[in-house]
Amino acid sequence: MTQVDEADVKPRLGRKRDESRDPEILDAALDVLAETGYDGMTIDMVAARAKAGKATLYRRWSSKEDLVIDAVARMKSGDLNLSSPPDTGTLRGDLVAMVKSPTLKNAEHRLKVMAGIMSMIARNPELAAAAQAALIEPRAAANRLIFQRAIDRGEIPADADLEMLSTLGAAIVNFRSLMLQQPVDRDFMIRTIDQVVLPAAGLRPNA
Structure with a gap:
């Protein structure tokens, strides 16, 4: 046996x-x-x-x-429906529609997380890649779609720099929050859209 x-x-x-x-x-x-x-x-x-x-x-x-x-x-899975950004028919309308109270609260938490990992990002490529995918790319992808719609409508020039425009607003918000330690509210976000983002896209501030 x-x-x-x-x-x-x-x-x-x-x-x-x-x-x-x-x-x-x-x-x-x-x-x-x-x-x-x-x-x-x-x-x-x-x-x-x-x-x-x-x-x-x-x-x-x-x-x-x-x-x-x-x-x-x-954090990428918890984003606020960035895969289907609002389509109001105008570039400014789309960008302003993205500035909502839940979005601002979510963004504030993300900025705090980003600040918390800054000391590790430079030393850990895997963490840097995770941060890029979860904290930066979802919003940038939504913005690319919004700006591409504006190009397709003939609202902004066809040669507009989508990569620069898609991260411009976030860069200003991150600098204000992380470096200047100043609050980011709805009024600041809309001023950024009107005074920086729209002119960079080729629109006059009053357009």
Whole structure:
């Protein structure tokens, strides 16, 4: 009779990891990251915020760095319908329609997260790529579509620089918030549209 290896009949020890808590943990990581920055953030802080055991986090993420990369990447899925930006029939109307209270609140949180990871971006290409994909590209893609519509309507020149225009407003907002430490509200966003973005696209401020 063939002898059966003991390992073949013994049940495996340990519980299967519950992945259903991952979104909750990643959201907690983003909140802590926005509050403390990467250098001040600890796994203990995230575990406490998510009401999870530290061992639960370490079974999923071997380091704080891995946790932050996944948390930042998750932000892309939470964007406010940027895949279908409003179509009002005018460039200014589309850009202004993008400035909504939920969008501003979401943007404020994103800016805090961006500020929190600045110390790591230069040292970690993977985190830099995650930040680009989650924090910058969704808004830039929506803006590209808006400016392309304006080109198609003949509202702005056909040779308008879509890449520059798609990130111009965000660059001003980021500088004001991260470097000048000044608030960004709806009035500031609309002034930026009227006084900077529209002229850069080839429209007069009063057009």
